[in-house]
Amino acid sequence: MVNIVRGLFVVLLAAFGVVFGKDYAKANKEGKLDDASFAKSGITGFVTDFFDTLGIGSFAPTIAMSKALKINIPDKIMPGTLNVAHTIPVVVEALIFTTVIEVESLTLISLIGAAVLGSYIGAGIISKMDERVLQLIMGLALAVTAVLMFLAHPRVNLMPGGGDAIGLSGINLILGIIGNFILGALMTAGIGLYSPCMAMVYFLGMSPDVAFPIMMGSCAMLMPVASMKFVKEGAYSRKASLAISIFGVLGVFAAAFFVNNMPMDLLKAVVVVVIAYTSFTMLKAASKKKDSVELERA
Template identity: 40%
Template sequence: MTAATIILTLVVLINVIFAVRFIVDVVKHREEIKQEPGNGFMLALSSTLIFFFSTFGVSDFAISSILYRKTKWVSDKKLPGTLNAQCVIPVAVMALAFITVIDVDIVTLVVCIVAQIIGAYIGPRIVVKLSPSIIRKFIGIGLVIATLLILAGKFGLIPSGGTATGLYGGKLVIAAICLFAYGALNNIGIGSYALTMVTVYALGLNPLVAFPIMMGLVLFPFQSAVCSLLNMVSTAEK
């Protein structure tokens, strides 16, 4: 069994576990869910569009943050957990697709995934101590960063990628450190798509290689972050 096969198998197994726990939690809190302000039809429609654009590298965190705050469907306190939880299954599908069709060095992929898992595992322990106002400020900063990075890419102010399919030596270490930080930032509502894309581009990776890395490493950290974030929200709302 190859390393890629092992990763894909883990993607499926972890997401099956997540789906089961998510369904159990929904059933357990079904009366609370009925009181939520979000419109089911509009959420389904908006999510379809959000994750369609996500396959092109447009941050679903950024779009969702703006939409949910403008419509007041999700409170600022619940926003980081919501952003993480809603992405797990869709990003799993994207990860399976991108990892199987795009050639990427397996060592690079595994190192990047593990680095962000560790960052995401540590992150919730910090987020749980933050007030809604602080979380709101971080989300605002994240939106500004995402906007600036997108504009910088459009105007050619940042690298647009090289031809490499993997990172080695010092470049791999730099990527691991950066992705560790991005994993922690996920937990306060700052998406890692734009940050990861700029990082791997600057390190010389082929632009296409950025996608399996983004989808793969965005996927796994959510598993460790979601439960902690949802528990945090449940405790804070009592």
């Protein structure tokens, strides 16, 4: 069953590759390539997808680095560039981690399917909710999770938590499906799936490394379809996307080797840091939006 999922990853990747390749070749032939820096984009791709493979995410870091390095990607096409540029690295991540990390087939397929359905069915509902409130709730929830996971870490051992299971069954499987459905829907509001998925996996008693194939597999199913739409509309930076894709894949392989050889205690510590960092960024974003609203009212 897992091989079928990997097969779908490959099919989606191939379809995206054809669409992306044709569009780039056509733009190059017609002299319509943008003036984004290929070298700076390549550096950005390696760094951001390295850390994406560790579960930190790539979108926010890419925006930050593109501004700092002055890559010259207009804000108007930034969303399309983020999706197109990171699609190939994310699919590679999913292929690697569904191969090197063992997850029960039913759990993997159910949770990936739930996230995909959530991103489509739940999009209409989530998109109408206040983004600042969502960020505030998720930020606080992740902060509590980070604290609890820190206290449960083997080196601290102040409370029980987590587990070594590679799959879910019964009520926990149902909770996992519902949880990933919600997380898939929240992606439409700009809230990343990685850290919340790590937290959910932890509380359902699974091993922390099981989160990697689940969260990356979920995004690998979503991003190629969304990215093909951006490509067809021309709403992305072609040069930056190609450079980030190429060097991002190299970053993925470097990080995957690092994660695969990481001691479990260290991996758990990394997960705690990732969740705490995401909590901070969400709360900071929510605070900025509150300040901007108050200024507008004033």
